[in-house]
């Protein structure tokens with residue numbers, strides 16, 4: 001609802017019971033319900049306010065992943081909400097249309113909170129995305145697709161393994177929007193799928209066996225032009241929007257194929273050999289026509305262009321199995337200080353043969369190069385999270401536009417949540 005020009009949302013983290021399989025009651029957590037949370041949606045330029053209440057027995061927080069906002073509104077480990085408490089962040093939406101998401105970020109416990117079901121989408125709209133002629137009727141031809149793998153034990157409970165190997169708990173069940181065996185009725189010739197890897201550890205390779213798709217957006221918004229591809233690799237935290245063409249009366253399935261994890265050691269142990277059905281699409285016998293995705297190049301060029309020549313600082317980040325630049329997360333330590341208005345290059349490299357997914361709060365970055373080569377088209381758009389192939393250098397270009405605050409840090413971390421909880425995270429302030 002809108003109050004005095006501000007769009008107001010409320011989210012209550014709570015415990016509940018969900019039946020993933022008929023008759024089997026499973027203890028879960030959700031926002032405003034028993035599992036997952038509502039899709040929030042706002043417009044560029046709009047002010048939003050969220051009332052975040054915590055009905056759990058332990059502290060949690062809600063972080064707006066991909067959002068450009070002041071650090072005290074970020075919802076990281078410095079904005080935890082105690083049991084019974086309420087937190088009221090407010091900020092102005094000041095970034096292009098995109099598929100963002102929200103999830104807890106309590107210190108050392110993020111994996112558990114997300115795994116039990118605390119997560120939802122946060123969609124942003126703007127004039128440029130409307131002009132792009134993309135399917136945009138929510139739930140009809142514009143479908144949120146939250147993909148998460150789970151382990152369900154013999155009693156039907158979600159099980160987060162304690163002494164798991166790398167890269168964390170890998171489930172043998174895939175849930176889409178919290179449903180096992182999910183399907184969607186399709187009534188238009190083209191559908192837009194907003195894919196989110198909301199898993200704690202698993203990297204998916206999403207696509208169709210019988211058709212290509214058009215990738216139209218990555219984490220932070222639209223690409224300069226649609227890219228036709230067979231599948232898209234998404235590590236935990238990453239998003240992609242794709243357009244899929246359908247024929248009347250047919251059925252097809254979004255699939256997670258064996259994932260190419262780069263040079264990781266024993267890829268099958270990291271989930272690389274697993275395959276899943278993610279979402280069945282069932283087309284009606286008559287489909288409403290829908291336009292080809294198309295738009296003028298560089299719809300966002302105006303205010304969002306990042307220029308490598310403007311970069312004044314280069315920082316390097318080396319990730320080993322649990323540390324970044326040899327250090328573990330310390331909530332009392334500021335690791336990096338960036339100047340407001342400055343453009344920087346972050347050179348990120350994993351030195352170990354295991355999967356990592358590198359995420360930076362507050363900004364959308366551009367990948368300048370991967371081991372010196374230009375990124376493939378699916379990694380050329382706005383990003384806030386990137387899968388790191390081992391022993392490969394990713395040069396990321398970003399700008400810290402505003403929200404200077406010497407006291408409250410933003411985070412950068414591995415989005416494989418066991419790694420994050422184990423301290424694979426650092427803090428930066430913008431001053």
Ligand code: C2O
Nearest residue numbers: 063065237359411
């Ligand atoms: Cu999606 Cu710091 O996280």
Ligand code: CU
Nearest residue numbers: 064065066361
């Ligand atoms: Cu984030």
Ligand code: CU
Nearest residue numbers: 356414416419
């Ligand atoms: Cu990691």
